[in-house]
Amino acid sequence: MRSASSYAGLSLEGQQKSALEVARNRLMVAVLLFFAAFAVMMVRTVELGLSTPEEVQVASRQIEVPAVQFSRADIRDRNGEVLATNLEGASLYANPQEIKDAHEAAVKLVSVLPDLSLAEVESKLASGRHFVWLKRKLSPREKWQVNALGIPAFYFQREEERVYPHGRLAAHTLGFVDVDGNGLGGVERYFNDRLADKSMIDQPIKLSLDTRVQYALTDELEAAMSAHQAIGAAGLVMDVNTGEVIAMVSLPDFDPNSVSGAGGQERFNRVTQGVYELGSTFKTFTFAAALDQGVATLNDGYDATKPIRIARFTINDDHPKSRYLTLPEIFAFSSNIGTAQMALDLGTERQQAFLSNIGLLQPSNIELPEVGAPLYPETWRKISTMTISYGHGIAVSPLQLASGISAMVNGGRLNAATVVENPDAWRTGKQVISQSTSRKIRQLLRLAVTKGTGGRADAVGYRIGGKTGTAEKAVAGGYDTRALISSFVGVYPMDDPRYVVFALLDEPRGTKETFGFRAGGWVAAPVVKNVVLRTAPLLGVAPKREDDGLYQQLAMMIEKD
Amino acid sequence: MRRLFTILVAITAIIAGAAVLQLKLAVQERADKVKAIAAQIHEDREAIRVLEAEWAYLTNPRALQDKSVRFLALMPPKAEQILEDPTTIPFRPRGVEAEEDPGVLLPARGEKKDDKAKPKAKKGTSL
Numbered sequence: 151m152r153s154a155s156s157y158a159g160l161s162l163e164g165q166q167k168s169a170l171e172v173a174r175n176r177l178m179v180a181v182l183l184f185f186a187a188f189a190v191m192m193v194r195t196v197e198l199g200l201s202t203p204e205e206v207q208v209a210s211r212q213i214e215v216p217a218v219q220f221s222r223a224d225i226r227d228r229n230g231e232v233l234a235t236n237l238e239g240a241s242l243y244a245n246p247q248e249i250k251d252a253h254e255a256a257v258k259l260v261s262v263l264p265d266l267s268l269a270e271v272e273s274k275l276a277s278g279r280h281f282v283w284l285k286r287k288l289s290p291r292e293k294w295q296v297n298a299l300g301i302p303a304f305y306f307q308r309e310e311e312r313v314y315p316h317g318r319l320a321a322h323t324l325g326f327v328d329v330d331g332n333g334l335g336g337v338e339r340y341f342n343d344r345l346a347d348k349s350m351i352d353q354p355i356k357l358s359l360d361t362r363v364q365y366a367l368t369d370e371l372e373a374a375m376s377a378h379q380a381i382g383a384a385g386l387v388m389d390v391n392t393g394e395v396i397a398m399v400s401l402p403d404f405d406p407n408s409v410s411g412a413g414g415q416e417r418f419n420r421v422t423q424g425v426y427e428l429g430s431t432f433k434t435f436t437f438a439a440a441l442d443q444g445v446a447t448l449n450d451g452y453d454a455t456k457p458i459r460i461a462r463f464t465i466n467d468d469h470p471k472s473r474y475l476t477l478p479e480i481f482a483f484s485s486n487i488g489t490a491q492m493a494l495d496l497g498t499e500r501q502q503a504f505l506s507n508i509g510l511l512q513p514s515n516i517e518l519p520e521v522g523a524p525l526y527p528e529t530w531r532k533i534s535t536m537t538i539s540y541g542h543g544i545a546v547s548p549l550q551l552a553s554g555i556s557a558m559v560n561g562g563r564l565n566a567a568t569v570v571e572n573p574d575a576w577r578t579g580k581q582v583i584s585q586s587t588s589r590k591i592r593q594l595l596r597l598a599v600t601k602g603t604g605g606r607a608d609a610v611g612y613r614i615g616g617k618t619g620t621a622e623k624a625v626a627g628g629y630d631t632r633a634l635i636s637s638f639v640g641v642y643p644m645d646d647p648r649y650v651v652f653a654l655l656d657e658p659r660g661t662k663e664t665f666g667f668r669a670g671g672w673v674a675a676p677v678v679k680n681v682v683l684r685t686a687p688l689l690g691v692a693p694k695r696e697d698d699g700l701y702q703q704l705a706m707m708i709e710k711d
Numbered sequence: 712m713r714r715l716f717t718i719l720v721a722i723t724a725i726i727a728g729a730a731v732l733q734l735k736l737a738v739q740e741r742a743d744k745v746k747a748i749a750a751q752i753h754e755d756r757e758a759i760r761v762l763e764a765e766w767a768y769l770t771n772p773r774a775l776q777d778k779s780v781r782f783l784a785l786m787p788p789k790a791e792q793i794l795e796d797p798t799t800i801p802f803r804p805r806g807v808e809a810e811e812d813p814g815v816l817l818p819a820r821g822e823k824k825d826d827k828a829k830p831k832a833k834k835g836t837s838l
Contacts, residue, residue, distance in 0.1 A: 195727075215749045218756045232767040235760060290761055315767035365772035611790030684787055693790035 217352075221310055222331055223345045224354035225324060225338075228396075228571045231361045234324055234338070234406075236331075237313045240293045240306035242284040244275060248303035252276035255301050259284070262295040275303075287311050314406045320364050322419040323357065323398050323518070323569055326406035334409075335417065337569060339519045356571040358394035363387050366684040367397045371653060374677045375401055378658035378668065384420035384548050385677070386652040387685070390556040390641065392575040393565030395516075395549075396649065396689070400424075423520040425545040426654065429621035429670070430484045430603075431555070431639045432541030436493050437481055437594060438558050439504040442587040445496045448704060451476040452488040461533055465490050468620065468669070469603065476707045481594045482602030484618065486540045493539030498530050501538065508554045508564055508582050510546050516567045522547050541619060548637070552650045555639050559595065559615075559647040562588045593704050596644040600701070601708045607640050607675035609682045611693025616640035616651075616678065618670035623657070633657045638674035642682055645700060648691055653677040 225234040242263075249255050256272035263285060274282045287309060288296070296304055312327045325336020331346075333339035341355055371383040387397040400420040404412030418424065440446045454475045458465040467485050480488035493501055505511055513523045525545040527534045537543040549567050557564035563579030583591075595615030598604050603618045619637040622629040637654040641647050653674040660666035664673060686693070698705075779785055794800065 213745055213749055215756075216753045218753065218760065220760075232763050235764050237761055237764055238757065313764055315764045316771045317773075319771065319773070362772055365776075369773075369776070609790075611793075683790075687788055687793060692795035693793055694795065 220351065221346065222312065222327075223347075223351050225345075226354045226356050227320075227359045227361045227364075228356060228394075229360065230356075232315055233320060233357065233359070233361070234312060234314050236310050237290075239287045239289070239309045239311040241286045241309050242288055242293075242296060243305055243307060244282055244284055245303050245305065246275050246277050246279055246282060249275050249301070255303070258299050258301065259296070259304075262299065263288075263292060316361065317407065318403050318405050319361065319368060320359055320398070321403050321406045322400045322417075322421070322520075323359060323395075324406055325518075326404075326409045335520065336419075336518055340517050357569055358389075358392075358396060358571045359398070359569065360396050360688070362688050363681075363685045364397040364399065366688075367651075367653075367681050368399045368401075368403075370677045370680045370684070371399055371401055371655075374653070374655060374658075374673060377661060377663075378655060378673050380655040380658040380673075382420060382656035384424065384652075384654040384656075385681070386421050386548055386552050386650070387681070388552045388556055388567065388650045388652075390560040390647045390650055391563075391565070392573060393553060393556065393567045393579075394572060394575065395567060395569050398422075398549075398569070419518070419520045420654070420656070421548045422514060422516055422518055423522040423547065425522045425525055425547050426635050426637075427542050427545050427621040427624060428548070428551055428635065428637055428654075429541040429619035430486075431551060431617045431619035431637060431670075432544070433481060433484065433489050433539065434558055434591060434595065434617050434639075435505065435508065435510070435554060436489050436496070436501070436539040437477070438583050438587055438591050439501060440492050440496050441590055442583040443496070443500060443504075445500075446477060446492055448477050448590060448707070452480060452485075452491045454480070454485050454487040458487055458490060458536070460536065463533060463537075465536060478594060478597055478704045478707045479709065481617075482598045482708050484540075484598075484603050489540045490536035493535050494532070496535075496539075498532070498535045501535055502530055505538075505544075508557055509566075510544070510550050510554055514547060514549050514553065514567055516549060517569050524550065542621060545624075548652050548654055551639060552652050555641065555652075556650050557582050558591045559588060559641050559644075559650075561585050592641075592644050592647065593701050595641060596701055597704055597708060599640075601705065603669075603671040604638065604640075604675050606671055607638055607679045607682075609642070609679045609686075611695075612682050612686050612691065613643040613645055613694075613696050614640045614679070614682055615642070615644040616675070618675060620669040620671075634668055636668055636670040636673045638670045638678050640675075640678040640682065642686070643691055645697065649689065651678045651681050653681070 220236040220238075222236045224232060224236070227233055246252070252272055252275040256268055256275055259271055260266050260268045266285060271284065274284065284304075288306075293306060296306075310331065312331060314321070314324060314326075321336075323336050325333055325338035325340075327333050327338055333342035333345065337355065337357065338345065344350065345355065367385045367387060371385045374380070375383040383399070383401040385397070385399040386395065388395050398419075398421050400418065402416050404416040409417075441448070451474055454467060454470075455472050457467075465486050467483075467487055469483050469485075471479070471483060471485070475483065475485055475488050477488075477492075479485070480492070502511075511524055511526060513521045524547070526538070527543060530538075534543050553564065553567045557579075562581050562583040562585055563576065564582045565575050565579040568575060592615060595617060596613065597615075598617050599608050599615055604616045607614050607616050616639055619635075619639070621635045622631055623633040623635055624630075625633075635654060635656060636658050637652065640651045640653075642649060642651070655673050655677075658668045658673045660668045660672070667673075
């Protein structure tokens with residue numbers, strides 16, 4: 151490098167000077183450019199160092215948390231309680247080649263997994279193969295215990311398992327899945343595609359069930375079933391305004407965690423799939439139809455002094471009074487004779503249209519694959535009209551009955567029954583009877599409990615109204631008088647109905663406590679009473695003193711004798 | 712002067728280089744931390760699923776009823792034990808609310824439904 155002064159000296163002379171001048175100027179331009187670039191960089195560095203980081207920058211930086219992988223969405227109840235979930239399970243396999251002492255390893259393994267047989271495990275581990283399955287689907291605890299054994303030849307294969315933490319509770323509504331996780335029953339099957347949909351896997355399906363109510367109903371029905379040695383039982387709690395099913399029980403039931411042992415009897419959903427002749431509970435519909443269409447008023451009455459003989463049938467009363475009965479009396483004492491006469495006044499066509507309108511002649515639309523179609527005569531003759539008026543000769547599922555009763559008491563709006571939480575369902579209802587008819591039906595139902603056959607359902611403070619139903623089971627060629635279907639449908643609180651509670655016992659037997667009786671009022675009504683007492687506080691229905699004025703007028707028309 | 716300037720630039724460059732390297736390492740460390748935390752969150756979420764299922768299993772109504780029958784003397788509430796409106800309790804100071812106890816954890820979802828059904832707690836003292 152030369153000194154700067156020599157350049158300056160040369161610059162004064164001739165052409166050479168100008169050439170050097172140009173070169174130097176060009177160099178200076180480059181130097182200045184570099185300086186400028188460095189200056190920009192320095193300024194920017196200082197700026198970055200001093201400035202606080204902008205919010206936008208932080209947000210735009212995505213931190214990716216790997217999503218929890220599972221292949222089926224959860225099912226939860228209306229309070230968010232887990233009813234079905236997929237858990238990571240592990241299947242245990244071993245590489246026997248790596249095992250030195252097969253006996254010791256087998257003894258250790260069986261000590262933590264006692265359901266394995268020692269001899270079998272030992273022969274597997276001594277087989278000298280490269281791969282043997284030891285156990286499928288271990289629980290997390292078992293996996294931990296096996297790991298704690300510290301035997302390097304044991305390996306785990308990741309597997310997913312559908313778990314129903316509540317076991318048998320609500321098994322019929324939930325359904326179950328096969329080993330590959332495909333829904334084979336209940337909601338699992340009906341919503342199979344939705345549950346397995348990858349884009350909605352983290353959104354659980356929220357059912358309308360309430361686990362606590364479900365258990366109370368199950369517990370009471372189990373107790374009644376064993377007390378009366380019944381072969382089966384069914385129960386239902388439904389919100390009258392939305393049609394949401396709060397609890398649905400069918401006994402005997404099964405454990406969806408291990409379905410293999412359960413037969414058709416256990417898997418059969420008596421609430422939706424089973425259709426039964428439900429007996430006198432149907433009188434509610436006959437009364438509603440007659441009152442709504444002005445065929446009869448509450449001040450009318452019918453002569454029930456002697457049985458009606460028609461064709462080769464005789465229509466009798468179970469609680470015969472053998473006198474002229476007013477309409478409230480016919481309902482409260484459950485007179486078949488009176489109801490049949492009223493149905494004749496109503497007429498076959500109007501009865502048929504009414505029952506069809508409240509969905510009793512079509513299968514229910516509930517979100518379950520197990521839905522039974524109602525049974526009724528193809529040709530609806532006069533005798534059919536009469537027997538159907540009190541619930542014989544027509545078989546419907548308890549779910550259909552509960553939907554119909556809901557519409558009778560909630561002001562006349564029929565809502566489709568649903569097992570999915572849907573608090574807005576009341577908007578879509580269809581008006582089937584008038585408000586005033588609904589009010590009359592409420593009074594009749596309440597009086598059937600306070601003065602009539604449903605007395606054993608009267609839970610103090612909760613103003614239950616309801617109707618008993620007792621029917622002989624239809625067998626080939628007639629009815630079996632020894633086998634009954636005893637049921638009770640209750641509604642509470644009667645001054646502002648919120649819930650329908652239904653209980654049914656299949657072939658109950660009388661006990662000492664019921665004096666040998668096995669009718670609905672004796673065996674099913676107490677179940678409803680206990681369920682209401684247990685669940686009303688959970689469902690937010692407060693007990694209060696009853697306003698007797700609501701029922702006074704009708705109560706005067708019922709003469710107890 | 713010129714030499715001094717060159718040395719200054721060289722030193723600045725070295726310092727700047729070292730600082731950038733330092734920064735890079737720090738960023739890398741942070742990024743690793745973030746990744747580890749993300750992995751931890753993932754693990755925790757999986758654990759939460761298992762624990763939720765276990766919680767549902769252990770607190771199923773049947774198990775609770777068994778335990779209640781075995782260890783507690785609680786009976787189902789009777790109708791007369793339940794008050795819809797707490798202001799009907801006689802001699803109850805109005806407008807004085809009990810202070811919230813932060814030590815008591817109540818599940819938010821259950822609260823709304825239960826408060827109506829709360830049994831009258833001071834039945835004996837208020838009458």
